[in-house]
Amino acid sequence: MEITEYLQTNAALIDGYLDRVLISSEAPRTLIEALRYGVLGGGKKIRASLVFAAGEAFSLNPESLLPIGAAIEMIHSFSLVHDDLPCMDNDDFRRGKPSLHRAYGEAMGVLAGDGLLVEGLNQVVGNRDLLARFGPDTVLDITRVLLAALGVTGMVGGQVLDMAFEGRSVEESEVREMYRMKTGCFIEASILCGAIAGNGTAEERAVLARFGSLIGLCFQIVDDLLDVTQESDQLGKTAGKDQVQQKATLLSLYGMEKTRTLLQHTYGQARSTLTALSRPARTLLDLAAFIVERQQ
Numbered sequence: 614m615e616i617t618e619y620l621q622t623n624a625a626l627i628d629g630y631l632d633r634v635l636i637s638s639e640a641p642r643t644l645i646e647a648l649r650y651g652v653l654g655g656g657k658k659i660r661a662s663l664v665f666a667a668g669e670a671f672s673l674n675p676e677s678l679l680p681i682g683a684a685i686e687m688i689h690s691f692s693l694v695h696d697d698l699p700c701m702d703n704d705d706f707r708r709g710k711p712s713l714h715r716a717y718g719e720a721m722g723v724l725a726g727d728g729l730l731v732e733g734l735n736q737v738v739g740n741r742d743l744l745a746r747f748g749p750d751t752v753l754d755i756t757r758v759l760l761a762a763l764g765v766t767g768m769v770g771g772q773v774l775d776m777a778f779e780g781r782s783v784e785e786s787e788v789r790e791m792y793r794m795k796t797g798c799f800i801e802a803s804i805l806c807g808a809i810a811g812n813g814t815a816e817e818r819a820v821l822a823r824f825g826s827l828i829g830l831c832f833q834i835v836d837d838l839l840d841v842t843q844e845s846d847q848l849g850k851t852a853g854k855d856q857v858q859q860k861a862t863l864l865s866l867y868g869m870e871k872t873r874t875l876l877q878h879t880y881g882q883a884r885s886t887l888t889a890l891s892r893p894a895r896t897l898l899d900l901a902a903f904i905v906e907r908q909q
């Protein structure tokens with residue numbers, strides 16, 4: 614299967630699952646509507662595909678990992694919803710439609726984001742099927758990995774650095790650290806979740822963590838390149854914002870040519886890292902290629 618077809622199949626699986634679970638007769642109707650607006654029917658769902666591809670290396674099928682993939686996509690969507698808020702990156706456009714706070718108001722933007730985070734985590738810790746299939750230790754391990762990737766030394770800390778670095782002159786090491794925390798940790802965690810569910814050894818997890826961290830860096834570099842090379846319509850979000858907001862990026866430090874060289878170098882490191890995994894991981898490699906070559 615082509616990698617684009619693989620991503621589309623997985624996105625449909627995730628959307629189908631979320632369509633079934635994001636229903637509640639007890640929660641306020643507009644809140645559920647806003648949650649669905651934030652996570653369903655858009656986005657590449659690449660982090661869920663990373664969970665499935667890592668699981669595949671341990672002979673797990675996507676269906677058995679669906680609640681984990683869905684949880685990760687809910688949490689990822691939460692981060693985008695909050696990132697778009699006026700007090701953060703202030704964007705009106707996301708996934709080809711008005712950002713959630715533009716459609717539902719700013720307070721609902723905060724609350725629907727909160728809802729996606731909490732209900733996302735609950736898809737893992739509160740899921741009896743997952744508990745029965747993988748056991749409490751595995752579910753706890755997955756939860757720990759996700760929380761570490763999201764916490765003060767992960768995504769939330771990275772977002773603080775991203776804002777603090779705006780308009781400032783920063784070192785390459787500072788930008789790399791911010792990228793790792795804001796974007797890389799969660800991509801690495803997505804892969805690790807598949808490996809933990811597959812009962813991977815400590816050595817296998819270490820290889821996959823290193824691979825995840827390298828493709829996480831690739832992911833953010835490509836995101837920065839696309840911000841200047843693509844139009845908003847193609848991206849489904851506002852292009853050209855990094856320069857307007859004077860974001861600290863590797864691209865702003867080094868320019869296009871050197872940034873592209875750095876991207877290819879990091880991609881090469883990721884591929885060679887994976888050769889140390891003592892099992893085939895073809896789909897992970899294909900996803901890495903997609904991450905580097907993607908146009909949106």
Ligand code: GRG
Pocket residue numbers: 655656657658659689692693695696701708763764768769772795796832833836909
């Ligand atoms: C984790 C508690 C906690 C807070 C989060 C708002 C915030 C604090 C963090 C924002 C992090 C962020 C938006 C990082 C950027 C990562 C990135 C490049 C996202 C784009 O991902 P794609 O291209 O998006 O996969 P789609 O729409 O395809 O899902």
